[in-house]
Amino acid sequence: ETRAMMRFLFVVVCVLSVQGREEFPLERQWGPEPSILLPTPIEHFRLVDVYNVSSKQQNMLFRGGDPDQGRGDAFSYDLVVESMRIRAQEAGYTFPDTFYMIDLDFLNDYDDTKNNNGEFLYFQENPDKGEYVFWETHGQDDDPLNPDLPSEFQTYMAKTYPTWGQVPVAWRVDKMREYLTQENDIPIMIFGHCICGCDRTGEMFGSYSLKWLGDSWENVSQTDENIAGREISCGEYLGMMWYCFYLKNTDPASFGDLDCEKSYQPDCNDEDSEQREEIGKKEKPATTSSSVENVYYVDSVILSNKNQNFLFRGGDPDTTGYYEFNYDGVVSAMQAAAKDAGQELPNNFTLIDVTTLGIHTGNDVFRSSNEYAYFQSNPSQGEFWFWEVYGEGDDPLNPIRLPDRFDQMVTDYKTWSHDLLTFRVHELIETLHSDNNTLPVVIFAHDRYGYHEVSDLIGAYMLQGMNMTWEQVNSVNMNIAGGEVPCDYYFATMWYCYYLQANVNGYSGLTCDYEYQPDCHDTDS
Missing domain, CATH: 3.90.190.10 (Protein tyrosine phosphatase superfamily)
Known part of the structure; x- marks a missing residue:
């Protein structure tokens, strides 16, 4: 009887609480x-x-x-x-x-x-x-x-x-x-x-x-x-x-x-940070270095309107220590990278600055927000895309995972993965192949060093946008890094390889299971 009365009282409370809110018929507690x-x-x-x-x-x-x-x-x-x-x-x-x-x-x-x-x-x-x-x-x-x-x-x-x-x-x-x-x-x-x-x-x-x-x-x-x-x-x-x-x-x-x-x-929530005030007190350097590290030519597309759009990857575009976007330094580094690849960067173009950094590590909040502010103040020079990269903690070759469940994860990759690579690679490909712009478009994707987060994004692009093999992608990323890239970024590119292999026409021949970074894989089930 006590339990029945308790249920009755609960229902009465529910009914009274939703009067006037018929669009939300369920009581929340x-x-x-x-x-x-x-x-x-x-x-x-x-x-x-x-x-x-x-x-x-x-x-x-x-x-x-x-x-x-x-x-x-x-x-x-x-x-x-x-x-x-x-x-x-x-x-x-x-x-x-x-x-x-x-x-x-x-x-x-x-x-x-x-x-x-x-x-x-x-x-x-x-x-x-x-x-x-x-x-x-x-x-x-x-x-x-x-x-x-x-x-x-x-x-x-x-x-x-x-x-x-x-x-x-x-x-x-x-x-x-x-x-x-x-x-x-x-x-x-x-x-x-x-x-x-x-x-x-x-x-x-x-x-x-x-x-x-x-x-x-x-x-x-x-x-x-x-x-x-x-x-x-x-x-x-x-x-x-x-x-x-x-x-x-x-x-x-x-x-x-x-x-x-x-x-x-x-x-x-960090409510006590005084970093912005401290950085604001720093004396601005009189000259700006033009050295942006690890900038490499990735790809380019010649369009029907004769424009040539470009994609580059690289390191931190702040070379001053003041967390300011060094536009001239980025352009200079891209010109050199294009020349090394037998290409020539146009004199006039629209720059798309893609950061793969977030706002929680070190002073990345200043890097990212100041890059955004630069293009807000200089819209004629281009635009800013905030594409924070996390990598994937899940090993695609985990020996404990059921093979059929692996197949489901590959099929449903877009619904659980962290780096939105299907969307992002599509955006890179569409932008590079778009002839709707008066000026050529140059995309510069970067992290802090040029071989961590950006290797995840550009590795996925090279698989789909350039039809590289899994072996070639790993060779490029590891050569730029001078060794192995962090496992989470390596895993993210590997998952994308499997996604293309299973879901996208023209990529069924990809071989994605070779362990180019064996220390990342857990072989002990």
Whole structure:
């Protein structure tokens, strides 16, 4: 009787709370977690959203923790279903006897390969029960409230978040909504999770709630903390904060009231930096060095209008120590690199400056923001693209990963990879082949040294845009680096090689599995 009364009171609270908000029919539990919530077999399990497709199909969206539950890396389907049933009935919904489950896995694959294998295998053996979706999630290192981040550059980063964020949050949020509203013969039950159901899961569902449930930044921050019983990890919190800024800046009519500037996890935000003030006190050098290191010609295209567009790679375009973009130094270095390759750089051109750096390492916030500011002040000289590169921690040759799951990861590469290489390589190719510009276009892609992050991006371009082999790409990258490149960037290019081989016409003959950096690969299963 006590439990029945508690359920009745919970439903009454839900009904009262949604009056006047009919577009959002599901109660979200802001503030302290209700003590009347019944325990579920899967920890941190919550009902997030419900959508009535028809009178016979009511789809539901859930979040939670590890569905393994100590069963030797096997997916605990029955325990997930029981957790769904408990939460749905608590909220006053009838849980269907027959449904199709979509399992959204936010785990990474370098720590949790066995868990991921178990989930994949369950749905491979039981396709009538549903499907497995691998959405590796990492959060974001860059702090949108970094005091050394100029407001104009913060706005630029927010508006372009889908082109540089480590996780395709915007795409996934809309995809979850698409799953939820999808018409089907039977109801669809969607379950998104990590291990705890707190951090990676918090980023994904907090972001979903901002857009599709009309929730405030304060509410989603507090809800994640309440479910976890602590503050969520900073990377996931900052990723969700960037998505908040993205919504606020790209759709102010709908999301202009979001108070994304308020920090509910101040330990994640660096509020005490005095670096900009210290750098501002430095005496500016009287002369500017023209030496930009490790600048190399990559490719060029002669167009029908007789223009020749170019692609170069290189190191830090700041040669002053003052974090200023050295336009003349970059041009001089590209002229020399073109000459070494038997090419000639045109006298007049539009420069596209592509940085692969972020704003969280060392003084990269000054490098990136000052490059942006340079082209804002000198638009006739070109434009700036912020393409932060992270690399991939997952070894494509991981011996523990199931071969069929590897094939799925390659097929779905665009939905989980970090560096957006499919989009970026396409943009490079399209820009180089475009004859819609009066002046030739020259692209300069760089990192700090000319052989770390940029080797990831340009390696992928050389595979697709220049039809190089995996061997040739590694030879170029390692020759420029004078040795091996960091494993994460090497892995990213290798994954892209497999993506082309499996998904893009004309590349099935690529051989991607040779270990040119054997120390990067874990051969001990």
